[in-house]
Amino acid sequence: MIIGIGASEEIEKVLVAAEKVSSDTISVIVFLPEGVQTRSDTPLRYHHSQHPERALIDALLRGEIDGGVRGTLPAHSTLRYLREATGVHQIERVALLETIEGRRFLLTPVGVDEGMTINAKVRLIRGAERLADQIGIDRSVGILSGGRLGDIGRSPDVDRTLAEAELLARITGGIHAEILIEEAVHTFGIVIAPDGISGNLIFRTLVLLGSGTGHGAPVVNIGVSFVDTSRASDNYGNAIHLAAAIASQK
Template identity: 55%
Template sequence: MIIGIGVEGNPEKVARTTARVGDRVRLVCYCRPGVMAGHEAECRESDCPEEALVADLMAGRVDGAVRGTLPANETLRCLKRACHTDHLERVALLETADGVQFLLAPVGVDEGWTVAEKLAFVTKAREIARSFGLSERVAVLSGGRFGDVGRHPAVDRSLADAELVARLGNAEHCEILIEEAVRRCGVIIAPDGISGNLIFRTLTFLGKGSGHGAPVVNIDRIFVDTSRASPDYTSAVLLAASMGDGNKRDI
């Protein structure tokens, strides 16, 4: 299994990933000339590493790709252009501080704003949960509890949308109670992309949880998005590899 990973800044993070992955995955670093100098790693140097990474992914020269420390806007723009799509849908694999893993979507601020978009996430995230041995139960969150109806139009709309998504998607509307939802559901659907991004950042950067990467689920290639704030990308690389071979690995 060959996985490409992008390197812009902080090459030591990718070097740590290479050492931790070992011989489980052949890891190829995509970077500008000299960025990985002094580190033992297989590299493909380019003046535009994000374009080189995406091009090799589309051509099948790598089995999957991880963004690593490449800039998000440029890299995802290249991916959208190559896949002929105007948007990307990502589902994040997260882990709480006490070891509970679950999938969260949407996590992009421009994702999951309509009932149809959330239903698409329900279907795609459920498939990933199945492949990783997580519970296929889906919790749909809203911006309040049922008793909050009438307090604000945005809350009322959020509750109504969540009820509809849960009914159409054979899921459970868990109101705003995410702390209860993660105990029994392997998939959590946030009210919208902003709240999903806040959940992700609060858990991983303030709550001592972990983010293992966010696969893009609306393209026919394996691409795992990552945060440049991650200490290393071992989990994201193994996640990409496991999606390629169809077998669950320890993340």
């Protein structure tokens, strides 16, 4: 299994993580900007390029690597090129998270501009279910809203999220978990945030304040194994393992 990972900032941190997970079963190629000095006393391979994000994605789509991890490549240019190269309208991501107690679950939407319509959320749920099957996560779906059903009438915004969650539950077969995220993450393998902003806040709160772990956010609508990573998380080794696990199921 060959996994590519990008590194344009904090390069040493990426190299250390990639070297730790290199093994007989996972070979890692690091995609770097031109001119970056590398060591020869390592199992890693290197690909230097003027545009490492393009080189990583091109290698993935040509089948030269089995999976890709964004690493510390710029988010905007990398995801934009991934979208253009794969021909999708929008990148759809689902994050694999883990609580401090070791409970793993999938969370989506996690991008501030993702899951903005009912149809978009339905696509994310279906993508999350496919991902759950690939990596052995319970595919049950809990849909969060901005309050409890007893809160109807207190706020138009809360009412809207309650109505959307009820509709999504009927369409997808999921369960409306109301605002009870503390119960949802222990009950469901897939947790659906009311929108991308709250999903991003959930991720940051868990990983940066709650001592949880982010394993990366696979893109679920492109047909190849690509794991997005956040600058808020240092677990690039986890993302490499996740990309390899998904690639093995393709």
